[in-house]
Amino acid sequence: MATQEIKINRRVAQLVGSTTLAITARANELKAQGKDVVNFAAGEPDFDTPDSIKDAGIDAIRKGMTKYTPSIGTVDLRAEISKKFKHENNLDYKPSQIVVSCGAKHSIFNIIQTLVDEGEEVLIPAPYWVSYPEMVKLSGGTIKYIETTAKAHFKFTADQLQKVVTPKTKLLLMNSPSNPTGMVYSRKELEDIAGVCVKKNIFVMSDEIYEKLIFDTNEYVSFAALGKDIYDLTITINGVSKAYAMTGWRIGYAAGPEAIMEQIKKLQDHSTSNPASISQAAALQALKEPPEKIKAMVNEFRKRRDLICAELDRIPKVSYVRPEGAFYVFCDFSKVGPSEQIAKQILDDVNVALIPGEGFGAPGYMRLSFATSCERIQEGIRRIAEWIKAR
Numbered sequence: 218m219a220t221q222e223i224k225i226n227r228r229v230a231q232l233v234g235s236t237t238l239a240i241t242a243r244a245n246e247l248k249a250q251g252k253d254v255v256n257f258a259a260g261e262p263d264f265d266t267p268d269s270i271k272d273a274g275i276d277a278i279r280k281g282m283t284k285y286t287p288s289i290g291t292v293d294l295r296a297e298i299s300k301k302f303k304h305e306n307n308l309d310y311k312p313s314q315i316v317v318s319c320g321a322k323h324s325i326f327n328i329i330q331t332l333v334d335e336g337e338e339v340l341i342p343a344p345y346w347v348s349y350p351e352m353v354k355l356s357g358g359t360i361k362y363i364e365t366t367a368k369a370h371f372k373f374t375a376d377q378l379q380k381v382v383t384p385k386t387k388l389l390l391m392n393s394p395s396n397p398t399g400m401v402y403s404r405k406e407l408e409d410i411a412g413v414c415v416k417k418n419i420f421v422m423s424d425e426i427y428e429k430l431i432f433d434t435n436e437y438v439s440f441a442a443l444g445k446d447i448y449d450l451t452i453t454i455n456g457v458s459k460a461y462a463m464t465g466w467r468i469g470y471a472a473g474p475e476a477i478m479e480q481i482k483k484l485q486d487h488s489t490s491n492p493a494s495i496s497q498a499a500a501l502q503a504l505k506e507p508p509e510k511i512k513a514m515v516n517e518f519r520k521r522r523d524l525i526c527a528e529l530d531r532i533p534k535v536s537y538v539r540p541e542g543a544f545y546v547f548c549d550f551s552k553v554g555p556s557e558q559i560a561k562q563i564l565d566d567v568n569v570a571l572i573p574g575e576g577f578g579a580p581g582y583m584r585l586s587f588a589t590s591c592e593r594i595q596e597g598i599r600r601i602a603e604w605i606k607a608r
């Protein structure tokens with residue numbers, strides 16, 4: 218049989234597969250063999266979606282809400298998101314400025330593809346969420362990383378930003394609280410960064426998906442709310458995945474200047490159309506939930522953050538910066554060995570799944586998710602400590 222050479226589109230061909238998925242696949246293999254695997258690899262809350270939200274989804278099916286909705290999301294959901302922005306973030310976004318998509322990941326994808334052209338520069342602070350660079354590669358844009366250090370708490374400064382900007386700089390990707398570092402920028406730090414963006418006329422994508430998961434302050438500062446000028450340059454991203462334990466429902470949203478959102482709408486019209494109608498009904502209920510529901514989950518994550526840090530303190534070779542948000546602690550394992558190799562060995566030898574830092578632009582580091590119970594946290598860190606000691 219003649220074999221035909223398969224020529225893949227060059228932008229797709231250059232994409233890098235997900236390390237997270239490789240570790241998760243191996244962890245599942247071990248579990249299937251009956252091994253007791255401690256999972257520090259999870260990128261999602263281990264809580265179940267609250268019943269009231271599930272019921273809203275089930276009701277939607279029963280009521281026949283099983284047809285296409287407007288491509289950018291139902292009028293009701295966008296009105297509720299608009300209210301959320303006003304009440305929680307002091308942001309004025311009309312429903313016509315909001316596009317609901319299949320998860321925040323899809324919202325971010327839409328923005329990057331819509332704003333960035335061949336040769337334009339996108340600034341990505343490192344360490345970064347694994348999908349940002351791949352999305353920029355697909356757009357044809359050029360990636361410029363802004364390196365940060367543990368000493369600087371993995372935050373970049375306005376000065377650093379000023380230095381990397383060129384006439385080709387189009388977009389800055391902000392993510393606070395951060396995956397993978399758990400860092401949260403203060404109002405002052407954000408104001409200084411916003412000042413440079415306004416002066417240099419750079420668009421900002423502010424990924425606020427972990428907004429609700431902050432541990433040491435009650436104030437969350439939304440980037441676009443810092444002033445009128447920065448509002449005009451910012452597209453705000455949020456969603457229900459992390460705050461309401463709804464990762465599988467796939468609802469995220471973006472809000473920004475009307476002229477940009479209209480273009481995003483066209484992209485969505487001709488690619489996915491609307492996110493699932495049933496999930497939209499569930500997300501509408503999520504946004505109406507009393508804040509106490511989320512508080513219980515945040516309190517539990519705070520307790521686990523405190524526990525995992527205390528446990529890690531007992532491993533002399535491993536250091537970390539105490540996370541202030543999200544549910545990850547980003548650890549320096551460089552004194553132990555090369556992170557990708559170490560992650561594989563730890564998984565095989567003592568059955569603990571960690572994500573090596575390479576995929577986040579930080580070789581030598583490991584991301585440990587504390588979206589697991591206190592007992593499992595203690596057990597997992599105990600195994601890692603013993604493994605390092607025995608080396």
Ligand SMILES: Cc1ncc(COP(=O)(O)O)c(C=O)c1O
Pocket residue numbers: 260319320321322323346392395396424426456457458459464468469
């Ligand atoms: C920083 C960051 N942004 C966006 C997302 C995507 O969230 P969603 O599940 O809503 O697509 C994630 C998920 O892991 C994330 O960590």
